[in-house]
Amino acid sequence: MFLDVAQLSVSYAERARPSVDRVTLGLRAGEMGVLIGPSGCGKSTLLRVAHGLLNVSAGRVDVASEVNQAMVFQRPHMLRTSVLRFVVWGLWLQGTSWREAHERAMQALQRVGLQDLADRSARTLSGE
16 A cells, blocks of 8 residues: 555644544555645645645544655745646656656646646736
8 A cells, every 4th residue: 555544633833623533545656646625624634644744633644655756835836837847857856858757747737637727827827
């Protein structure tokens, strides 16, 4: 199992209710998953926990140690480019040639139905 989460809860002192409350999920290596939901529902908190950046209040999180993972935070200086170029950049940083990264990024956007947003500014996708 690449990611195994059981009854995960994360609370912040300044919030009356947990940011993440009793989430259970699992992803196997090679599977794709999508986290969707309204602003403030805990998507980023769950990702931060999976990357070891936040402690859990309750529950369990296991991430396979042999898997390389990375998280790019939503910061305006990082998103001053198109959606396509942003995805290409991530592949290039992993050692893929720029040309191949461009092809693979466009294929990935097509797989998830985001090809029409390829030329859109990455800053406009979230956090508005």
